[in-house]
Amino acid sequence: MSAPAPPPRSIVHVDLDQFYAAVEVLDFPELKGKPVIVGGRPDSRGIVCTASYEARVFGVRSAMASATAARLCPKGIWRSPRMERYGEKSREVRAVFDRYTDQIEPLSLDEAFLDLTGSIKLFGCAEKIAQRIKQEIHAETGLVASAGVAENKFLAKVASDLKKPNGLVVVPPGRENAQRFLAPLPVSRLWGVGPKSAEVLQKLGFHTVGDIARGDEAFLVSRLGRAQAEHLIALSHGIDYRSVESGERPKSIGKENSFATDLYDLDSMERELLACADDIARRLRARALRCAGVTLKVRLSDLTRHSRAEMFDEPTDVAEPIFQAAVRMLKTRFEFKGQGARLLGIAATHLLTLDEITASLFPDERSERRRRVAATVDRLRARFGDGTVTRGRLLEKRERTTGTPSERPEDMDRSKPSGNTGV
Numbered sequence: 001m002s003a004p005a006p007p008p009r010s011i012v013h014v015d016l017d018q019f020y021a022a023v024e025v026l027d028f029p030e031l032k033g034k035p036v037i038v039g040g041r042p043d044s045r046g047i048v049c050t051a052s053y054e055a056r057v058f059g060v061r062s063a064m065a066s067a068t069a070a071r072l073c074p075k076g077i078w079r080s081p082r083m084e085r086y087g088e089k090s091r092e093v094r095a096v097f098d099r100y101t102d103q104i105e106p107l108s109l110d111e112a113f114l115d116l117t118g119s120i121k122l123f124g125c126a127e128k129i130a131q132r133i134k135q136e137i138h139a140e141t142g143l144v145a146s147a148g149v150a151e152n153k154f155l156a157k158v159a160s161d162l163k164k165p166n167g168l169v170v171v172p173p174g175r176e177n178a179q180r181f182l183a184p185l186p187v188s189r190l191w192g193v194g195p196k197s198a199e200v201l202q203k204l205g206f207h208t209v210g211d212i213a214r215g216d217e218a219f220l221v222s223r224l225g226r227a228q229a230e231h232l233i234a235l236s237h238g239i240d241y242r243s244v245e246s247g248e249r250p251k252s253i254g255k256e257n258s259f260a261t262d263l264y265d266l267d268s269m270e271r272e273l274l275a276c277a278d279d280i281a282r283r284l285r286a287r288a289l290r291c292a293g294v295t296l297k298v299r300l301s302d303l304t305r306h307s308r309a310e311m312f313d314e315p316t317d318v319a320e321p322i323f324q325a326a327v328r329m330l331k332t333r334f335e336f337k338g339q340g341a342r343l344l345g346i347a348a349t350h351l352l353t354l355d356e357i358t359a360s361l362f363p364d365e366r367s368e369r370r371r372r373v374a375a376t377v378d379r380l381r382a383r384f385g386d387g388t389v390t391r392g393r394l395l396e397k398r399e400r401t402t403g404t405p406s407e408r409p410e411d412m413d414r415s416k417p418s419g420n421t422g423v
């Protein structure tokens, strides 16, 4: 049985237009009307962060190799990103949001969901508030924002993107309005559908969101699997029950598991730590946080608890360095003295918001690629559910452990995830 629908809400999604490029133009007015490209310069094997609309006309896009962008737009004016300055402008925008609600979920420096359900009595309808927010952002920061107003996050986010720049799109409440709004849009507008899945859907004859809403559920399930099919069908009807998560920043984000049978071999311990690191990294990214420290927690067979901590040179939100640090501590700073591990856990500590991170303006290519892969994995997981996208090493665990009673996958489920120290 699915959970009952929560009461209707008024959600606004605000997204600044050509954000980094807009700040550059604001600070250097001579750039106005020019094809501005913010990113690593073409000769540094960098990538494009964003481009002004004048540069986008030439096909320049975020995350494109700078060399490609330079080819497409030879007259582009290149600017290195100034994260500190973008963080400042982002805080100015946040100050506008703060006037209208405390239910704010920032997604990045230039984008946030606001739940205005409780603000309407005080300030008028959500559309009016969204309009005021846009006006105040422009008057006080010089930036232009687009906004979408709807009864849930998915619809509000789709809406904010439809009439960029300087757009304000309202999806009136009610299932029928949502369906009417969504029906003509391409399937790529669905949350979690990237270019590859859009292609798969199109090959199956689903071109628009309406095609999915009207489609045969059994056929979709047979082709895409139940989880993905149900996810897409729900979205195609405009259903999204996610709430705006405005939680304060946690002190740490952790994950620990205790085992039905103590672990003695390093290999199994490493797999457990990888699963923890993976979970933590995903939660860091979901909150737009990075960690500068990591703590390894171990409980031995004799029930004594031990912990070791390390700091990173560069804050991270990917699993690999968190996992590596934990394993390093386990191998070099820990003695089991013949005992097994009853519990293993990791906590990401010293959490920083992205705008607090001014270092690593030009993240090296490898870590950038890892970040992109990780973001893709998050998106796929959101779409398919947790079990679908798993690292090779975790998969290996599943395969290897089948039929080995002490290490069956259910052991993970039976273990107590008691260590969610954060969220």
Ligand code: TTP
Binding pocket: 015, 016, 017, 018, 019, 020, 021, 048, 049, 050, 051, 062, 063, 108, 110, 111, 164
């Ligand atoms: P977006 O809101 O995706 O892009 P934008 O604000 O530049 O343009 P739009 O008008 O379409 O909203 O991202 C916000 C900022 O995040 C963007 O200015 C630069 C940065 N960014 C990256 O650094 N890399 C990326 O791949 C993307 C998509 C954005």
Ligand code: MG
Binding pocket: 015, 016, 017, 018, 019, 110
């Ligand atoms: Mg934007």
